[in-house]
Each structure stands twice: as C-alpha cells, then as structure tokens.
Amino acid sequence: MSILVDKHTKVVVQGITGRDGSFHAAQMLKYGTKVVAGCTPGKGGNEVSGIPVYNTVNESVEKEGVNTSCIFVPAAFAPDAIYEGIDAGLELIVCISEGIPAIEIVKATRYMEGKSVRLIGPNCPGIISPDKSKVGIIPGRIVKQGPVGVVSRSGTLTYEIIDHLTKGDLGQSTVIGLGGDSVVGMKFIDYLELFEKDKETEAVVLIGEIGGTDEEDAASFIKEKMSKPVVAFICGLTAPPGKRMGHAGAIISGGTGTAKEKVEAFENAGVPVAREPEEVATLTKKVLK
Amino acid sequence: MKIHEYQAKMIFKDFGIPVPEGEVASTPNEAYNIAKRLSKPVVVKAQVLVGGRGKAGGIKFANTPNEAKKVASEVLRMKIKGIKVNKVLVAESIDIENEAYMGIIIDRSKKSPVVMVSSEGGVDIEEVSKKSPEKIIKFYVDPMIGILSHRARELCFKIYDDPKIAIKAGVVLSKLYRCFIESDASLAEINPFVVTKEKDIWALDAKMNIDDNGLYRRPTTAQMRDLSYEIPGEIEARNKGLSYIKLDGNIGCIVNGAGLAMATMDLIKLYGGEPANFLDIGGSSSPTKVTNAMSILLSDKNVKAVFFNIFGGITRCDDVANGIVTSLNKMKVNLPIVIRLTGTNEDKAMEILKKTKLITAFSMAEGAKRAIELAGR
Numbered sequence: 286m287s288i289l290v291d292k293h294t295k296v297v298v299q300g301i302t303g304r305d306g307s308f309h310a311a312q313m314l315k316y317g318t319k320v321v322a323g324c325t326p327g328k329g330g331n332e333v334s335g336i337p338v339y340n341t342v343n344e345s346v347e348k349e350g351v352n353t354s355c356i357f358v359p360a361a362f363a364p365d366a367i368y369e370g371i372d373a374g375l376e377l378i379v380c381i382s383e384g385i386p387a388i389e390i391v392k393a394t395r396y397m398e399g400k401s402v403r404l405i406g407p408n409c410p411g412i413i414s415p416d417k418s419k420v421g422i423i424p425g426r427i428v429k430q431g432p433v434g435v436v437s438r439s440g441t442l443t444y445e446i447i448d449h450l451t452k453g454d455l456g457q458s459t460v461i462g463l464g465g466d467s468v469v470g471m472k473f474i475d476y477l478e479l480f481e482k483d484k485e486t487e488a489v490v491l492i493g494e495i496g497g498t499d500e501e502d503a504a505s506f507i508k509e510k511m512s513k514p515v516v517a518f519i520c521g522l523t524a525p526p527g528k529r530m531g532h533a534g535a536i537i538s539g540g541t542g543t544a545k546e547k548v549e550a551f552e553n554a555g556v557p558v559a560r561e562p563e564e565v566a567t568l569t570k571k572v573l574k
Numbered sequence: 575m576k577i578h579e580y581q582a583k584m585i586f587k588d589f590g591i592p593v594p595e596g597e598v599a600s601t602p603n604e605a606y607n608i609a610k611r612l613s614k615p616v617v618v619k620a621q622v623l624v625g626g627r628g629k630a631g632g633i634k635f636a637n638t639p640n641e642a643k644k645v646a647s648e649v650l651r652m653k654i655k656g657i658k659v660n661k662v663l664v665a666e667s668i669d670i671e672n673e674a675y676m677g678i679i680i681d682r683s684k685k686s687p688v689v690m691v692s693s694e695g696g697v698d699i700e701e702v703s704k705k706s707p708e709k710i711i712k713f714y715v716d717p718m719i720g721i722l723s724h725r726a727r728e729l730c731f732k733i734y735d736d737p738k739i740a741i742k743a744g745v746v747l748s749k750l751y752r753c754f755i756e757s758d759a760s761l762a763e764i765n766p767f768v769v770t771k772e773k774d775i776w777a778l779d780a781k782m783n784i785d786d787n788g789l790y791r792r793p794t795t796a797q798m799r800d801l802s803y804e805i806p807g808e809i810e811a812r813n814k815g816l817s818y819i820k821l822d823g824n825i826g827c828i829v830n831g832a833g834l835a836m837a838t839m840d841l842i843k844l845y846g847g848e849p850a851n852f853l854d855i856g857g858s859s860s861p862t863k864v865t866n867a868m869s870i871l872l873s874d875k876n877v878k879a880v881f882f883n884i885f886g887g888i889t890r891c892d893d894v895a896n897g898i899v900t901s902l903n904k905m906k907v908n909l910p911i912v913i914r915l916t917g918t919n920e921d922k923a924m925e926i927l928k929k930t931k932l933i934t935a936f937s938m939a940e941g942a943k944r945a946i947e948l949a950g951r
Contacts, residue, residue, distance in 0.1 A: 312888070360790070361790065361791070384790070385787055386758050386785050386788035386791075387680055387760065387785050387787065387788075388687070388717065388755065388758065388788070390685070391680060391686060391687065391717050392717045392718060394685050395685070395686075395716065395718055396718070410887075422888055424887045424888060424917070424918070426918065427887075427917075438833065439831065439833025439834065440831045440832075440833065440834075440887070441829075441830055441831030441833065441834040441885040441887060442831060442833030442834040442836075442837050443833070444885050444887050444917075445834055445885050448885075448916070465832060466787075467680070467682050468682055492833070494832075494836060496682075497682045497683065498682070498683055499682075520836040520837040520840055521836045521840070522843065523821070523836070523839040523843045523849060524819075524836055524839070524852070525819065525821065528819050529786070530817075530819065530832055530835070530836055530852055531817040531831075531832025531833075531835060531836075531852070531854040532832045532833070533785075533786065533787055534682070535832060535833075535836070539700050540700070544840075560844060561841055561844060561939065562837055563938075563939055
C-alpha cells in the first residue's frame with residue numbers, strides 16, 4: 286500500500302509540450318509511472334516521448350482513462366489547468382507550477398468542495414510511492430520502498446532527509462512535498478489522516494517550516510487522532526520575522542508562525558523533533574522499534 | 575510587498591473609499607505647499623514601512639503652512655525603528671468622534687478571505703485579538719461570490735449604534751473587499767475608520783500588503799515598491815532571480831531550495847556559527863547564477879567563509895561544479911569556500927572540484943562544521 290499514487294495511477298501531464306513538462310514527463314515515464322497522456326490546448330495529435338498529446342483533459346480521460354494530473358503550466362494559466370482537471374472528474378491533481386496568486390488557490394479549493402478530487406501543491410515537488418509511481422519531480426534515485434511516510438513543505442530539504450532515511454535503510458511508503466505557498470490544496474493533517482489509515486506506513490516523518498499554523502494543527506491532530514509514531518523537523522529557527530524566506534508561505538507575520546512555536550507544539554504532543562536533518566533518520570529508527 | 579499609506583490611499587481612492595485629501599512630500603517646502611493648497615489644519619505623517627510610527631512621534635499636527643513646514647522638517651529628520659523617514663503624507667486633519675477597525679486578510683488555514691471589523695479602532699489590532707478576541711467580528715467570505723452588501727451591512731450594524739453610519743460603513747466595507755481582491759492584496763486595512771461629528775466617514779489610515787505572486791498582473795502596483803527601504807543586496811538578488819535575505823553572521827550560504835537554505839542556516843547556528851544570509855539559487859545550475867550569488871555575498875564585508883550546500887535532485891552535480899569553477903575563476907575570491915554537492919553525478923562533480931583549491935565536504939553537517947572553523951580563523 287501507499288497513499289494517493291500507486292500502480293493504478295494514470296497520469297496526464299498538463300503543459301507536456303513545455304520545457305519542464307516534456308523533461309519531467311520523460312523522467313516519470315522512466316521511473317515507471319503510467320504517463321498515458323499529455324495535454325496542451327492546440328497541440329493535440331502530437332506525441333512527446335511517445336506520449337499522445339490531447340487538446341483537453343476530458344479527451345485524455347475518455348481515450349486513456351486518466352485519473353491524475355501533473356501540472357507544469359506557467360502561473361498565469363495554472364489555475365485554469367486546475368479547474369480543467371477538476372471538471373474532467375480527476376481524483377488527484379498535482380500542481381508543480383509556482384508563482385500562482387494565493388487568491389486563485391483559495392478559489393480553486395472552494396470549487397473543489399463537495400467533489401472527490403484532491404489537490405497537491407502548488408509550488409511543490411509532487412509525490413512518489415517508491416517502485417510504484419511518481420507524479421512530479423522528486424528524484425526516484427533517492428527513494429526506496431518501505432514503512433516510512435514522508436510529508437514536507439519543502440523540496441530539496443525533503444530530498445536531503447529522504448537520502449538519510451534511505452541510507453539508514455528506512456524505506457518510504459509515500460513521499461509528498463505539499464508545496465511552499467501560503468495557501469495549498471491538501472495540508473499536513475490531510476496527509477496524516479491517509480498515512481494513519483495506510484497499512485504499509487508504520488511511521489511518519491513531517492518536515493515543516495516557518496509561517497502559518499499548519500504544523501500546530503498537525504501536532505494536535507497527532508495527539509488526538511494518530512496511533513502511528515511521527516517524527517518532525519522544522520526549519521527556519523534562524524529566520525528573521527517579517528521576511529519571506531524564499532517560499533511564499535515561509536514568513537513569520539505578526540509574531541505567529543515561528544519555528545520555536547512549532548517545535549514546542551510538537552514536543553507538547555509527544556512528537557520527537559530532530560535538531561538537524563540527519564537526526565530525523567536516527568529518531569525514526571527509534572520510533573519504529 | 576508592503577506599500578506606504580499614501581500609496582494605499584491612492585488605491586483606496588480608485589475604489590471610492592473616502593480618504594482625507596492630501597499629498598506626499600519629500601521636503602519641508604513641499605509640505606508647506608501642500609498645506610497651503612489644502613488651506614486647512616493638516617496632519618503630517620511619516621511614511622515608513624514599519625508599525626508604531628505614532629508612538630515614535632512620526633505623526634504631527636499643524637494649523638498653518640509654516641507650522642506644516644516646521645513639523646515636516648522634524649519628521650523628515652527622524653528614524654523610526656532604525657529606518658530613515660524619506661517621505662511624509664500631508665493631509666487634511668479630521669476631527670474624530672469615533673474610531674473603528676476594518677480589515678481583510680486571507681486566512682491560510684481556512685483557505686478563505688476573512689473580513690474583520692471591530693469597534694476598537696485606532697489601536698494595535700493584534701493586541702485586541704490577543705486580549706479580547708470577542709471584540710473582533712470575523713466573517714469568512716465565499717471567494718466565488720465576494721461579500722454581499724447585506725453581509726457587509728450586518729457586520730457594520732454590529733459595531734455601530736447609529737444605523738445611518740452602519741449603512742455607510744457597510745458600503746465602504748464592500749468597496750474595501752473589491753479593492754483587496756482586485757489589487758491581489760494579502761492585507762487591506764483601515765485603522766482607524768473614523769466618524770466625525772458631522773457624521774462623515776473617513777479611512778484615516780490605510781495599510782495594504784500585496785501578494786508578491788500577484789504582482790505580474792498588477793503592473794501599476796508593482797511600481798510602488800520603495801527600494802529605499804530595502805537592503806541593496808536584496809534588490810540585486812531579486813532583479814537576478816535569486817532569493818536573498820541578509821543576516822548578521824559571517825558564514826555566507828549558497829543553497830538550492832528554500833527549505834534546505836533555511837535548514838543550512840539553522841545547522842550553522844546549531845554548531846555554534848552565525849549564518850550571514852539566506853540565499854536560494856533555485857533549481858538551475860548555470861554559472862551566471864553562481865556568479866551573481868557570489869558577488870552578492872562578497873558585497874557583505876562580514877562574510878569570512880562561504881558554504882555551498884547543493885542537493886542536486888534533477889540537476890546534475892557536475893553541471894553545478896562546472897558552474898562554480900567557471901564563475902570562481904572569473905572572480906578571484908580570497909575567502910575559504912566549502913562545497914557540499916550531492917545527487918546525480920556527484921562523483922564526477924568531486925573530480926572537477928579536486929582540481930581546485932575548494933574544500934569539499936561529504937555531508938551538510940561536515941560542510942557546516944568546516945565553514946564555521948574556517949570563518950573563525
């Protein structure tokens with residue numbers, strides 16, 4: 286088992302004819318993901334790396350049985366790409382694109398209410414269930430199948446930590462980068478709920494950062510509703526307040542969203558917090574015993 | 575992006591929100607001329623992108639143009655929270671009978687715009703929300719519909735006893751919502767929202783923050799960025815597509831990815847060092863980016879050692895190594911440089927780096943320790 290993506294995942298890459306879209310479509314295909322279609326309006330009938338391109342997502346659903354989308358289109362067109370995926374009845378939309386105004390994601394998530402579709406991202410590296418499917422840009426080389434679920438707000442920091450896990454022989458069930466923006470589709474608690482239900486997952490690693498209160502919400506969720514152990518790592522202890530640290534969502538504003546508060550929230554919930562990336566693996570090994 | 579009160583008031587005006595007449599001045603003489611043109615008692619307000627300017631004495635009243643000139647020259651000499659005042663807003667002074675609060679932000683965790691009103695105006699609203707949250711009335715707006723007139727009215731009926739004022743205030747609240755959405759704001763605030771003895775209403779102060787991701791489609795607003803309030807290195811970085819924040823330490827960090835960059839700073843601190851900056855060079859490995867990043871770091875004279883921490887996910891490490899070598903050959907850097915590169919083709923990268931004087935590290939922890947050691951020499 287794993288969460289959200291597996292061997293049944295059939296992907297359409299929206300923006301497949303672009304530079305990033307075509308490169309990563311090929312990478313996903315190479316990893317073994319069933320990338321069965323691409324979508325670029327006006328480029329229907331072409332092929333990219335042997336993948337048929339359609340004008341609409343609906344067509345890719347009808348002809349190829351697509352259930353998941355991976356979006357690589359520029360910020361200005363990404364909200365429409367998300368709506369197209371929702372309207373085509375997809376189960377999962379993974380939006381890699383960055384630079385989308387927050388209000389657009391506010392609207393898109395509102396439009397999703399009452400439908401069964403889920404959104405990962407935007408501004409995220411995507412999701413990978415080792416040896417099954419990868420939707421996004423997480424390098425397949427660093428992951429390994431196993432019992433640890435990983436969910437993070439970051440990209441390369443996640444790779445760093447997965448690398449330590451893999452080298453410490455701690456394989457992963459599913460790894461997700463949920464996105465660095467202030468408003469994203471699924472949040473920590475949504476993934477924790479799925480990991481709690483997933484039979485393969487025995488422990489979860491949560492990688493948070495400054496800004497917002499999603500980590501605090503996650504800490505109460507873990508305390509109240511989770512039986513599986515969780516290990517946390519929070520970055521941004523040295524980040525100055527009021528400054529946006531690269532990610533649109535990584536900002537301490539009005540005194541809230543500090544790393545210290547988040548670390549305390551986890552510690553109060555009985556969740557061990559690693560002081561450095563390497564320690565995540567050590568702590569995970571401990572909680573798995 | 576933060577904008578000044580006078581800029582926010584220009585935007586407010588476009589949306590029909592009543593703001594007292596006024597203009598911005600950079601010199602005491604300009605202040606004199608504005609006050610003369612208004613020919614009314616005025617208020618001279620420091621335009622700084624930090625809060626607490628009232629308490630710091632950055633808001634002064636003047637009855638005549640000459641007085642306006644005098645107080646403007648005082649305010650223009652001030653520093654508020656370490657920031658020099660370059661501009662003042664000279665505006666018609668309003669007699670206040672009642673002060674209230676109106677504000678709109680996006681609630682990250684509820685994924686919704688939230689409108690807030692309070693009868694407690696003119697004070698620090700964050701304080702009110704901590705001490706007596708019941709005094710702030712919140713309403714989550716359906717972003718697909720916007721705020722309906724009756725909702726805005728209802729909210730204002732809760733903070734005003736006089737129904738006529740409540741109705742007028744409700745209209746302003748609806749306009750503020752439109753302004754918030756159509757400016758791609760992340761915050762739009764009127765504090766205080768004022769009623770006069772004559773029962774006129776005014777947005778006495780205006781505060782707006784703009785979502786950086788929305789600037790591409792708000793070109794007029796994008797031009798409102800006040801570069802004089804930014805650190806030169808940070809401006810240069812933004813122009814070159816890098817994300818850089820200056821700190822006070824002595825170890826320069828060049829990292830790919832925002833999370834890893836923050837974790838690198840934290841790790842340096844954990845091991846007893848002090849990071850000089852946050853710098854995310856993004857996914858690309860181009861020599862130009864490395865050169866730009868290095869030149870920004872070198873302009874910070876506190877930097878005593880540089881630590882490259884690169885996790886090449888999709889990026890090939892040999893490309894990054896080549897980029898580093900090419901740019902450093904051009905630049906003649908005299909500082910010790912520690913490089914940690916891992917990911918695709920890392921062996922090839924290490925081969926390339928071996929031929930240089932650069933110090934390589936096999937892990938982030940080892941690299942951080944080495945950089946601290948070298949910076950301390």
